[in-house]
Amino acid sequence: METVLGIIGGSGVYDHPGLKNAAWTAFDSPWGTPSDALNIGELEGQKVVFLPRHGRGHRLSPSGINYRANIDIMKRAGVTDIISISACGSFREDLPPGAFVLVDQFIDRTFAREKSFFGNGLVAHVSMAHPVASRLQDHAEEAAKAAGIKVVSRGGTYLCMEGPQFSSLAESNLYRQWGCDVIGMTNMPEAKLAREAEIPYATVAMVTDFDCWHPEHDNVEVTDILEVMHGNAANAVELVTHLARNFPRERGACSSGADTTLDTALITAPEARDPALIAKLDAVAGRVLSSS
Ligand SMILES: CSC[C@H]1O[C@H](OP(=O)(O)O)[C@H](O)[C@@H]1O
Ligand SMILES: Nc1ncnc2[nH]cnc12
Numbered sequence: 001m002e003t004v005l006g007i008i009g010g011s012g013v014y015d016h017p018g019l020k021n022a023a024w025t026a027f028d029s030p031w032g033t034p035s036d037a038l039n040i041g042e043l044e045g046q047k048v049v050f051l052p053r054h055g056r057g058h059r060l061s062p063s064g065i066n067y068r069a070n071i072d073i074m075k076r077a078g079v080t081d082i083i084s085i086s087a088c089g090s091f092r093e094d095l096p097p098g099a100f101v102l103v104d105q106f107i108d109r110t111f112a113r114e115k116s117f118f119g120n121g122l123v124a125h126v127s128m129a130h131p132v133a134s135r136l137q138d139h140a141e142e143a144a145k146a147a148g149i150k151v152v153s154r155g156g157t158y159l160c161m162e163g164p165q166f167s168s169l170a171e172s173n174l175y176r177q178w179g180c181d182v183i184g185m186t187n188m189p190e191a192k193l194a195r196e197a198e199i200p201y202a203t204v205a206m207v208t209d210f211d212c213w214h215p216e217h218d219n220v221e222v223t224d225i226l227e228v229m230h231g232n233a234a235n236a237v238e239l240v241t242h243l244a245r246n247f248p249r250e251r252g253a254c255s256s257g258a259d260t261t262l263d264t265a266l267i268t269a270p271e272a273r274d275p276a277l278i279a280k281l282d283a284v285a286g287r288v289l290s291s292s
Contacts, residue, residue: 003251004047005244006079006199008070010086010186011208012229013236014052018043027073030280031117034069035060038077044245049077053084053186062163062185063112071193072117075283080251080259081136082194083243084203085236087229088158088182089166089211089220091175096207097228099151100144100235101182103158103203104132107175108188110162115189117196117284121274124196124265124285131191133200133256139243140204146246147238156181158205160188166220172213183211196265197284200258204239206232262288 007016022041027034039050051070054060074082088101095101106128108115118124137154144152159175161167163185167175175183182205194201208225210217253259262285278289 001080001251002047003080003247003249004049004078005247006074006082007048007050007240008082008084008190009050009052009236010084011054011058012087012233013085014056014058015039016043016048016050016237016240018237018241019048019050027076029069029072029076031068031072032066034073035065038073040077044241046244046247046249048244049074049079065186067190067193068114068117071190071197071199072283075197075199079199081133082199082201083136083140083240084187084190084201085240086184086187086203086205087208087225087232088184088205089209090182090207091172091180091211091213095151095153095181097209098231099153099207100149100239101153101156101205101207102137102140102144103182103187103205104137104155105157106131106188106191107157107159107178107180108192110160110188112162113189115192117193117281119277121268121277122266122281123268124262125267126195126261126265128192128195130256131195132202133254133258135254136200136202139247140202140239142246143239143243144204146242147235149235149239153181156205158187158203159183161185167211169212169218172211176213182207195258195261198259198261198287200254200256204236206236208232
């Protein structure tokens with residue numbers, strides 16, 4: 001199968017200037033309104049589908065993003081792999097602003113978002129034990145190094161908070177005690193939904209600030225973040241360019257099983273399934289539902 005690299009650009013990353021033969025293409029989704037149209041084109045000979053998570057102009061707040069529609073339209077566009085590019089705060093002295101963290105674990109503290117494509121009428125439980133595809137991390141790591149990014153951490157735990165306010169000092173200290181490395185507001189439920197849609201997912205988290213635990217940086221402000229974000233965004237563009245250049249054009253089987261996760265996840269008996277929900281799942285779960 002030919003690979004189609006999906007890029008979800010977060011704060012500061014609303015497009016990729018190197019996309020060739022590109023067109024912003026609107027997709028409808030039975031899950032509602034996605035953040036934006038998809039910019040579909042080619043980068044370094046690789047087919048790429050780009051989605052600005054907050055929409056162009058950063059219109060959408062983390063809680064207002066329709067994560068289900070976003071993942072659904074990426075699946076409809078044929079995306080085989082997703083790289084999430086995200087701004088984040090850091091809980092570690094050795095991950096200062098400008099550092100890139102190739103996250104491999106998440107803690108989900110969000111509470112006001114739709115988190116599953118499944119539910120009453122078709123219940124499914126997918127594993128989130130290993131939410132990130134190590135194969136994608138390998139490519140992202142290689143690309144980050146080739147892009148000359150100075151601090152690149154392989155692995156890290158991303159605490160996803162609801163927001164939009166930043167953490168209190170007590171929360172920031174608590175998350176550090178939990179062993180979290182970075183904090184953001186968007187990668188959950190995005191990673192969960194990508195897993196349900198059988199799209200391998202990996203996060204490149206770009207540190208913009210020290211959250212508020214750090215004695216010398218005891219307040220997070222968007223104006224400070226924006227300054228760092230512009231440099232990070234330029235590095236992210238470079239990283240994605242290198243990633244596309246070396247990305248395998250043919251997709252092999254995913255050792256994590258992320259691309260076949262629904263084989264073992266559905267629990268509702270076929271005769272008890274809701275036809276209306278099955279219809280909405282045509283893209284996300286068509287691979288397993290069309291044959292059952
Ligand atoms: C601009 S600071 C807070 C904002 O930035 C991050 O967004 P994204 O993950 O899409 O890069 C963070 O999660 C918040 O939404
Ligand atoms: N400190 C922080 N907390 C949550 N989301 C962020 N995005 C960037 N910095 C952040």
